[in-house]
Structures are given as C-alpha cells and as structure tokens.
Amino acid sequence: MLDDTPPLLSLRGVGKRFGPVQALSDINLDLPAGQVTALVGDNGAGKSTLIKAIAGIHAIDGGEMLWEGNPVQIHGPRDSSHLGIETVYQDLALCDNLDIVQNMFLGREALRGGVLDEATMETKANQTLSELSVTTVKSIRQPVSSLSGGQRQAVAVARAVMWDAKLVIMDEPTAALGVSQTAMVLDLITRLSARGIAVLVVSHNLNDVFQVADRIAVMFLGTLARTAPIGELTVSTAVELITTGNLTTSTDRES
Numbered sequence: 001m002l003d004d005t006p007p008l009l010s011l012r013g014v015g016k017r018f019g020p021v022q023a024l025s026d027i028n029l030d031l032p033a034g035q036v037t038a039l040v041g042d043n044g045a046g047k048s049t050l051i052k053a054i055a056g057i058h059a060i061d062g063g064e065m066l067w068e069g070n071p072v073q074i075h076g077p078r079d080s081s082h083l084g085i086e087t088v089y090q091d092l093a094l095c096d097n098l099d100i101v102q103n104m105f106l107g108r109e110a111l112r113g114g115v116l117d118e119a120t121m122e123t124k125a126n127q128t129l130s131e132l133s134v135t136t137v138k139s140i141r142q143p144v145s146s147l148s149g150g151q152r153q154a155v156a157v158a159r160a161v162m163w164d165a166k167l168v169i170m171d172e173p174t175a176a177l178g179v180s181q182t183a184m185v186l187d188l189i190t191r192l193s194a195r196g197i198a199v200l201v202v203s204h205n206l207n208d209v210f211q212v213a214d215r216i217a218v219m220f221l222g223t224l225a226r227t228a229p230i231g232e233l234t235v236s237t238a239v240e241l242i243t244t245g246n247l248t249t250s251t252d253r254e255s
Ligand SMILES: Nc1ncnc2c1ncn2[C@@H]1O[C@H](COP(=O)(O)OP(=O)(O)OP(=O)(O)O)[C@@H](O)[C@H]1O
Pocket: 018, 021, 022, 023, 041, 042, 043, 044, 045, 046, 047, 048, 049, 050
C-alpha cells in the first residue's frame, strides 16, 4: 500500500536573494519524519541560507513551505520552534557557566509556587538523556564548560528532543570532533530518526553522510542539484555533484 502521509516539511520553489546574490533558487525539498536527510554542497552553495530560512532567521522571498501538507509562514525563530523545528548550530548556543539542567531549561524553567522546581527539571533532563542513551555525562549538575565536544552536542540535541522537536536541524555536528565522539554523535542522530524525528544534517564530511543519512540533498550554487536516497549515489558521484552540479558519468549505484 502506498504511504500517502505528507512529508513533515516540504519546500516548494523556495528562493532567497541577498542584494545581487541569488543564494537560493527554486528549492524543492521534502523532509520526511523518521528519516535523516544530509544537506551537502561546496562553500557558498547555500546550505546555511537554507537552514536559516527553515529556522525563520532569513525570510524567504519566493516559494512556500508546507508543514504536514499545510502551507505555513515562518517569519521568525518563534514560528519555527512553535512548529517543532529545533536547530543545533555549530556554536551550540550553550552557556558555559551553567550546568546541563540549567542549559536544557534555559528560558523555559519549570516553576513550582513561584520558585524553580529543580527536582522536576532534573528528572526530565535525566530521562531525556537516558532515552537517547547519553550515558557518558557524569552528572547533570556539571557545568557544560567541563564537557567534551561530543557531550555538548548531545546536550544540545537532548534539549531539542526534550522540547518536543519534530524536525532537528544540525549544522556540521561532527566538524570539531575526534573519531569516537563523532561515532557517538552519529549514533545519536540515528536514535533521533528512530524516534520518528526528521533530521536535516549539514555536513562536509561524506563519510559521516554515507554512514548516517537515509537521503542526500546536494546543493550547487544556490540550487538543489539532486535529491536521492543515499543508496543511489556513491561518494564519488556525490563529489561530482557537489563540484559540478551534474553527473557526466552514469556511475549511480543501482537502487
Ligand atoms: N547575510 C548575507 N548577506 C549577503 N550574502 C549572503 C549572506 N549570507 C549568505 N550570503 C551569500 O549567499 C551565498 C550562500 O551562502 P551560504 O552561507 O548559505 O553557503 P553555505 O553552503 O552554507 O557555505 P559554507 O559551507 O561555506 O558555510 C553565498 O554567496 C554567500 O556569500
């Protein structure tokens, strides 16, 4: 039977111009629930502009976005977080001097009788971290400044999940990480999609992409050169698309 569930988010003909620069042209992209979509492309291809458009930081000036099949207007970060879109940027936006619980509840603290409800916040933070199998953190009361890069990523992702993200966008999540921490973060991405969350991962690292993604979207000079299930491309065809925007050879893997 055909699954007629609409994708969680669909971009239809999306465009964005910065003065003379057409940063995005006619972008058509579906982000299905429970799947990891990798967004790849060379420097300046438009990846950041696209994720910022979805996150409501850049207003689009053409096309439309559909959320679960219905047209939506995303005018700012509040609109996107209201829909259930959470973005984990490279700098993570964690406060170093605050502990894990304080970071996960920053700006959305639980109160009881007008005071902070620490017990509830600790329970919820612990529960989310353990649901995501983040077991490497010694104490949820340690300041995030004492965490490794991978653990910081995990806290930022857990915060998104705790606040009911339906779409998690990750900007170069493994760029600053070593081998074992990269493996931990890739694992975490897989667990997000297993929970039914749509994940959009921007990455320059094709090894990571081929390990974790279900689908790949290749950008070239502001356009979407190709969107395909990951099995339809190889690393070398992906590189060709990234660098030229086309495939001259017919070396696509049989799907
Ligand atoms: N705020 C801005 N004002 C003017 N031009 C911009 C702005 N942001 C991006 N651009 C331009 O839009 C184009 C796409 O940039 P974008 O940062 O989205 O690319 P990218 O694929 O994320 O690149 P990178 O991998 O280097 O981060 C580039 O030509 C860039 O110079």
